[in-house]
Amino acid sequence: MAAVAIEQLGKRFGTTTVLDGVDLAIPDGAFAVLVGPSGCGKSTLLRLIAGLEQPTSGRIRFGERDVTDLQPRERDIAMVFQSYALYPHLTVRGNLGFGLMLKKVPKLEIAERVAEASRMLGLDGLLDRMPKELSGGQRQRVAMGRAIVRRPGLFLFDEPLSNLDAALRGQVRVEIRKLHEQLGTTSIYVTHDQVEAMTLADVMFVLNRGKVEQAGAPLAVYERPKTRFVAGFLGSPSMNFLDGTLVSERGAWFVDVAGQRVPIDAGAFTKLVHGDAVTLGVRPHDAILRPAESGALELVLTFVEQLGGETYVHGSILGSPFVVRVEPTVSVQAGATVHVTFPSERVHLFARTTGNSLRC
């Protein structure tokens, strides 16, 4: 088991730069999640860590060991693939024991370790089946089992849940977390699902266009997104953004959104300059619907999404789309005009030119 340290890792395919100076530091035993939109280079990063691709620049270290130039089999890792990549010609037992067999582990010990892993994952009745005779969820478990049996120093997961249905996904997510607690092995988990990222991660890395936009504990990242991209990417439905201009009047700061003034808590921000173009961000559950009030923004409702436990009302404020979460008891109708306010301490501010957060 080891910490993983990645320095200035770059990867180009021909002329396309996929990764551009990525730095990661994952403490020993941590569950790290790489999250980002499709095509941002998550899988590529994971494959570099696994040794399935060679980096164009930068180093990868597992603990004290520099593994950058090592073959995958010399890195002491196990990987769970998105497609599971089970060996189609081997039974579940054969799949689980394959890595150990290659290492010439004695038969008896293989049997023991396979039995142990299959108990952990509930694969007991399936050991003599072929992969094609399994359901998607069962295959996923076998893929996990194959990784566990080898007791590697590092687990790599590439979107292991994306082929499962929503209910199963939730269930397996919990199991993965439990397994991690049990085994304590350093893990790197790639996903583009931010719920998975939030629930699983000890440490989360948000990737965008081949760069790490923000790293940290998931809640911290969620609460204090450093860029507009991170703010918009985490949270569902995602954060609402309104463009405006900073206005300072008699010591108080506002954001002028097309004539309406939204007060902000100046103490929470730095580098506020009168007249600067900014983007104001509010999460749907931080906005409050009001019947009618001065200083509130007018929201024209387009439709209402009732999910049972909560309701989202969709509309637009001065042409920008806007979503507000309300209690299911509140009754509103599409086409109506309502007013929205938000507590000033829940407001995020980003410089419009750079997208960086103005929070201090």
Add this chain to the structure above:
Amino acid sequence: MLDGFSARPGGGWCRHCVLALLGVLLLLGFSTSAWARPVRLWHAYRGEEQRALEEVIATTRVGAVDVLAIPSDAYAAKLAAAIPLGEGPDLFIDAHERLGDYVRQDLVGELAFDPTAYVPAAVSGVTIDGRTYGLPLSRKCVALYVNRALVARSPEWLEDLAPNLRQPLPPGHVLLAYENISAYYHAPWLAAFGGRFLQNGDSFGFVGEAAERSLLLAKSWLDQGWVLGHADGALVTQFFRAGRAAYAISGPWLAGDLHAEGVPYDVVPLPKLRATGLVMRPLLTIEAVMASPNGARSSAALALALELAGADAARVRMVRAHVVSARSDVVPLDDPQLQGFQAAADLAEPMPTSAAMRAVWEPSEKALRKVLNGTAEVRPALLEAERRFRDVRRPGPPPASRTGLLMVVGMILVFAAFSLVKRAREPEFRARLRASVPAYRYLAHAVCALGVLVFAPLCAGAVIAFTSGRPGASEYVGVANFREILSARGGPLFASGSFYFVLAVTVAWTLLNVAFHLGIGLTLGVLLSRPLLRLKAVYRVLLILPWAVPSYVTALAWKGMFHRQFGALTALFLQAKHWGIDVEPIDWFARFSTAFTANLATNVWLGFPFMMVVTISAVTSLPSEVLEAAEVDGATRWQRFTKIILPLLRPSMVPAVALGAVWTFNMFNVVFLVSGGEPDGETDVLVSEAYRWAFTRQAQYGYAAAYSVLIFALLFASTRLAARLTGKVVA
């Protein structure tokens, strides 16, 4: 009326029927109006001879003549197919030695003529049992070509060939070039000792003292390096044309290849042998115009035949094509070469027309080759040849009673009818049948085509296997052919040429080939599917090339490479000697092991690209993540190959291997063209053996067909067995 039909929608069927009917009527009309049509003449001439024939035809007084040139290798088969149907020619030009067969198959009619105008040998050539079956046109035989640049005087005696040289031959030259492993060219040597291949009464002549002495002489000439070894026609031409042979024994065809070349040469009759005082008489072929039974009754055809065989036409042929006439009243031109050939022809002995002659060549040639290779003593080799001749000439099995056949067929029919009725009784069967009628409609074309193109010939072949299957006389003989084959014709069960020996060779041949194909194909296929390989497409194209070249071209090229004296391999060995590596040139086709290796090498070259292509496509479709998973799981490159790639390729490779095995089992081209069964027929596989029974040994089609049925049964059984075994393993 036709318009009326076609205007109706859906009238297509009716129109086709009407057209077909009209076609049939037209055909009938044509064949009944035979009296009005031109005389039909077939020939297989090319070049000058064809032009000479056309010139004669152009000035004929007979009237309309319809001339058709047929490729010579298909000639006899075409005649045999067309004449019995009345579709063949009235007249055709062919070599006299085929007359025996033609008479037996009723393909020729008697042509009476005045024999005094022709050379007696020519007349005797076209005479069978006192009747004449053709008008002699020309005579062809081999003569001695003398390279005047190297030879001072044309020799009269064989022993003078060397003394008559202007000076000793420089290295790289030979004294005499002739096709020494061909029985046809050995005939003059035999004649010099008073022997012949076929004695009167159709008994085998290539045995006894004359034969032995002729072989010893030929071998001593070869052993002393006077004669070009293992020469075929191309090599003889090449040597003589390049001025590297002082003498050559060849026919007029060599002169055709020499024309514009610079080698000055004379053509003289073959010399005499001092030891016996006898002339080396070559075999004489008489080209004659023959008439089909229909043609023999047509006065126009007869008139044309007489004209073609007349003195004027002979002169045209002589001037145009330098052909020696068969007439006694045509004075040869003042052309030394033509006179040389004429003198040679005057000494030559007409090739026997008896069908037995066809059974002579193969055993004689085998004995000749074995002796020249030094792999057999003279006397045993000749005795074996005689035994083989007798074996081939053995009368066919007696006609069998048909009751057995009728009972078996009857039982099968009853059984089939019974099960059909039983099936038809089931109500759901009828429902299913009705439901699948549209499917049958779609399949009908394909089934008909397959039936006509595959199934019918197969059944016809199977039927022939139960007959004696000899041209002219074919009776039902029951399972006699199979019994003969399976009992090795009464000889030792595992001797060269017996069914079991050939089967063992065939099985070894198949297993080794498929192993090599698979090994090389898989390795290259896997290597070539590596994504990072540069110039992948180039390698692929290069490696698929052996497959793209027609296999007989490759086979001939490889045969050339294995030539004992002039093959690329020998050149390589000689080169190796220069570098100090001591390897002797190998006589590849003299021993079983090396001949088999030569065949194997050729067929491996031909066969691996198929496996490679199959492998490449199979590897490309392998899921790459599975391979990566194995890599992460700790598999080395080799372990990935053996533990993942191979098992995953298996489902795609099994059918390819089955297909490859069947192809190899029946690989006729390579065996026939590279080793040709040498030595002594030991490298023949079942198909080439079947071919020999059908086409070189007295046309024993029944016997050959029985071979084919056995081959089919073996392949069918083994593929079923293999399918079951692999199916079990996969499951």
